[in-house]
Amino acid sequence: MVRRRPAYGAGAPHAVVLLGCFTIAGWAVFLVSGEATVWRMALWFVGAAIAHDLVLFPVYAAVDRRLRRATRTDLGNEEGRPGRAAVAADRVAVLNHIRVPALGAALLFLVFLPGILNLGDATYAAATGEQRVSYAIRWLWVSGALFLLSGLVLAVRLARRR
Known part of the structure; x- marks a missing residue:
């Protein structure tokens, strides 16, 4: 694991927690996969990710940058x-x-x-x-x-x- 740390960037506990998160997410996807509204949920999820990354993140990053300047x-x-x-x-x-x-x-x-x-x-x-x-x-x-x-x-x- 010592040799893999520079490539991965974190230790074994982080990898275990991340694996657990992916397992829970996969289980949730498995549970809703039979639902008739799964495509609508997927569309909302993708739309929320895009809205956050392209709209919300730049807005609150700019606000935080101005707050940093104002409190300097x-x-x-x-x-x-x-x-x-x-x-x-x-x-x-x-x-x-x-x-x-x-x-x-x-x-x-x-x-x-x-x-x-x-x-x-x-x-x-x-x-x-x-x-x-x-x-x-x-x-x-x-x-x-x-x-x-x-x-x-x-x-x-x-x-x-x-």
């Missing part, structure tokens, strides 16, 4: 200023405390997209017999709470360090 600080070590490592750690902490709630808000938006944008109201009413309540305000409240909680955690961490 002077790393000097003059009197009264923290050292290079402390400032760099603070910058990474700030960045991560923006990334995590943004990821949570984005995932919630994708999962509840029809409810947030009020799409499919007729289908929902036909299926349940009830009118759908818009999720937009709820999503905004949850997203705001995620950012507020992250900001509070950051403030506590920075205060404890100083």
Whole structure:
């Protein structure tokens, strides 16, 4: 295994976990292979992969690049200023405390997209017999709470360090 590590790039535990993931994925494909909607599921899967790789990834990579630029600080070590490592750690902490709630808000938006944008109201009413309540305000409240909680955690961490 030592000789194979440079070619593979990781150790044996990684290979075992990866093999397990492929086994579970293959089992899931086997279970749905007899379904009538398997082609529709495959189309959605391929479409999601393409949309992520060609649209979403460049968008959030650009946003992350701008966040990195916006949080960049002077790393000097003059009197009264923290050292290079402390400032760099603070910058990474700030960045991560923006990334995590943004990821949570984005995932919630994708999962509840029809409810947030009020799409499919007729289908929902036909299926349940009830009118759908818009999720937009709820999503905004949850997203705001995620950012507020992250900001509070950051403030506590920075205060404890100083």
